[in-house]
Amino acid sequence: MQFENQKYRDTVFRMLFNDKSRLLELYNAINGTNYTNMDDLTITTLEGSTYLNMKNDVSFLIDFELNMFEHQSTVCPNIPLRDLYYVASTYIELIPVKKTYRDSLIKIPAPKFIVFYNGMADVPDKVTYKLSDMYEKPIKDNSLELIVAMYNINAGHSAQLLEACQTLKGYSIFVSKVRKYIKEAKDAYNLSHETPLHIIKKEDIEKKIISDAVSKAIDECIAEDILKDFFLANRQEVIDMGLFGYTVEGHMQELQDESFEKGVEKGVEKGIKQGIEKGADTISDLYAWLVAAGRNEDMQRAFTDKDFRAKLLTEYKETSPIQ
Numbered sequence: 027m028q029f030e031n032q033k034y035r036d037t038v039f040r041m042l043f044n045d046k047s048r049l050l051e052l053y054n055a056i057n058g059t060n061y062t063n064m065d066d067l068t069i070t071t072l073e074g075s076t077y078l079n080m081k082n083d084v085s086f087l088i089d090f091e092l093n094m095f096e097h098q099s100t101v102c103p104n105i106p107l108r109d110l111y112y113v114a115s116t117y118i119e120l121i122p123v124k125k126t127y128r129d130s131l132i133k134i135p136a137p138k139f140i141v142f143y144n145g146m147a148d149v150p151d152k153v154t155y156k157l158s159d160m161y162e163k164p165i166k167d168n169s170l171e172l173i174v175a176m177y178n179i180n181a182g183h184s185a186q187l188l189e190a191c192q193t194l195k196g197y198s199i200f201v202s203k204v205r206k207y208i209k210e211a212k213d214a215y216n217l218s219h220e221t222p223l224h225i226i227k228k229e230d231i232e233k234k235i236i237s238d239a240v241s242k243a244i245d246e247c248i249a250e251d252i253l254k255d256f257f258l259a260n261r262q263e264v265i266d267m268g269l270f271g272y273t274v275e276g277h278m279q280e281l282q283d284e285s286f287e288k289g290v291e292k293g294v295e296k297g298i299k300q301g302i303e304k305g306a307d308t309i310s311d312l313y314a315w316l317v318a319a320g321r322n323e324d325m326q327r328a329f330t331d332k333d334f335r336a337k338l339l340t341e342y343k344e345t346s347p348i349q
Contacts, residue, residue, distance in 0.1 A: 037083070037097065037267060038197065038200070038264055038267050038268065039083060039084075039097035039142070039197060040071075040083050040084060040097070041260065041263070041264075041267070042193060042197060042253075042256065043083075043084045043095065043193075044069060044071055044084055046064040046067055046069065047064055048193045049067060049069070049084065049086060050062070050064055050066075050067055050088075051191050051192070051193055052095070052191050052193065052194055053067070053086075053088060053093065054190070054191075055187055055190035055191035055194065056140060056187070056191075061088065061089075066088055066089070067086050067087070067088045068086060068087040068088070069084075069085070069086045070085045070086055070087055070092070070116055070119065070120070071083070071084050071085050071086070072085065072112060072115055072116060072119075080111060080112055080115040082094065082096065082112045083095055083096045083097050084096075085112065085116055087135055090135050090136065091135055091136050091137075091138055092113065092116065092117075092120075092134075092135040092136065092137045092138070093137075093138050093140070094109055094112055094113060094116075094137060094138070094139050094140070095140050095141075095142065096108075096109070096139075096140070096141045096142070097141070097142050097143075097144070098141055098142070098143050098144075098145065098176070099143075099144055099145040099146075100145050100147075101143070101145060101147050101149060103155055103159070103160075104160065104311070105139075105141055105155055105174050105176070106139075106155050106156060106157035106159075106160060106172045106173070106174050107157065107160060109139045109172060109174055110157060110172050113137050113139075113172075117134065120134075120135075121134065137172075139172065139173065139174040139175065140174070140175055140176075140177065141155075141174055141175070141176040141177070142176075142177055142179050142194070143176050143177065143178050143179065143180075144178075144179050144180050144197075144198055144201050145180075146205075149176075149178050150178065150183075151177065151178050151183045151184045152175060152176065152177055152178070152184070153175075153176040153178075154173060154174070154175055154176070155173070155174040155176060156171060156172070156173050156174075157170065157171055157172040157173075158170075158171050179194060179197075179198045180198065180202070181198065181199075181202055193253065196247070196252045196253040197253070199247065199252055200243055200244075200247050200252065200253065203242075203243035203246055203247065204239050204240050204243045204268060205239075207238070207239035207242050207243060208235055208236060208239040211235040211238065211239060212224075212235060215231070215235070236268065237265060237268075239268075240264065240265050240268035241265055244257045244261055244264060244265070311342070312328070312335075312338060312339055312342045315342055316328070316338070324338060
């Protein structure tokens with residue numbers, strides 16, 4: 027499926043929580059604190075402007091802590107390595123490298139890594155990922171560790187956290203509504219046509235289904251007073267974000283380990299399934315690498331341009347050799 031040639035700048039999650047008041051609410055919910063002064067919080071979210079070209083979801087300083095919040099709609103055990111890139115880039119922004127050569131000790135904010143997961147795989151309320159789990163050779167005296175806590179924010183999970191942060195709960199409800207309406211529309215199409223939609227890959231039909239689903243979910247959220255002010259102020263932008271975001275999510279989900287989907291066939295693009303030597307895992311890693319580097323236009327083009335995708339795979343393998 028092709029996508030519009032646009033620069034993908036944000037997601038709904040990122041837009042919601044780069045607002046200080048909502049971010050403070052989320053921090054308090056995670057930590058059981060009751061901060062009320064937004065001036066206590068300094069946003070440090072990477073915008074892709076550093077020499078490493080990093081762009082993360084949300085990061086901020088508060089009470090001498092560097093908090094790094096990520097949102098994921100697919101299960102990715104490689105998040106500790108991505109967070110390592112993010113935190114290193116952020117520390118470089120906060121403390122120039124030349125200052126580290128001083129003979130006096132520099133105090134730095136302690137990092138904390140959180141992921142909010144709302145994908146379709148069945149995962150527990152909380153999952154812990156460690157950088158050391160990625161080491162090919164485990165070592166007794168580990169010199170570097172990075173621990174990420176992932177919270178499942180889907181309906182029926184992490185109830186205490188969602189009740190403590192109504193913005194996060196509202197976001198979870200919104201995503202659930204969008205998925206519901208997308209599924210209903212696709213089911214209706216498949217019942218009325220001989221060839222299922224995921225086989226014919228009709229871009230215009232899928233785009234309309236997604237756009238209509240996001241629009242309908244927004245209307246319903248406004249009527250139910252769920253993130254009402256946010257949706258009233260940002261309706262069209264959210265629809266535009268959703269059109270790209272949910273399409274990418276679906277494509278990425280197809281490339282995930284099928285064990286999470288209990289063997290359900292996702293109709294992965296034939297060229298990706300058969301034309302790539304290392305298979306879906308390599309493609310998934312490639313897209314994750316492009317996202318982490320802020321190369322979203324390259325990722326969009328790679329979905330449909332087989333030769334360009336092969337070129338990117340070569341670049342990826344040279345940069346991050348695959349064993």
